[in-house]
């Protein structure tokens with residue numbers, strides 16, 4: 001695997017990852033354009049990665065009860081299976097999650113344990129247990145944030161400057 005431009009590459013990767021998340025969040029959360037009538041310019045505080053991961057968690061908590069169940073998790077993956085053939089390809093994955101294709105490929109690689117290039121619906125319960133680290137059948141917000149950080153660090157490491 002050949003890489004060009006080490007530090008800028010890493011920065012670009014991080015940027016892409018965050019941009020992907022923002023797009024994700026934007027697509028899920030933003031209401032149709034309503035202009036507020038405030039006269040003062042709102043002060044925007046930058047979101048930390050953790051904030052973004054927490055927003056993603058609540059986006060995926062479909063019934064808003066504060067935990068993600070396997071059934072919610074499967075529902076999300078079924079939505080990603082755009083052609084309904086029982087497996088989620090990289091293209092379907094990146095389309096659904098609004099990641100850039102570059103970042104999607106790295107995250108997909110992380111999730112596709114057997115590296116056969118396809119994530120089948122049968123693999124989804126296994127993915128669920130990766131997030132449900134205490135195996136109690138629920139993904140809590142903290143479990144989701146922790147696993148997403150692991151994923152994020154994997155993506156950074158895998159395409160970081162030290163990798164030849």
Ligand SMILES: [Ca+2]
Nearest residue numbers: 063065067068
């Ligand atoms: Ca829920």
Ligand SMILES: [Ca+2]
Nearest residue numbers: 081083085087
């Ligand atoms: Ca499919």
Ligand SMILES: [Ca+2]
Nearest residue numbers: 132134136138
């Ligand atoms: Ca749990």
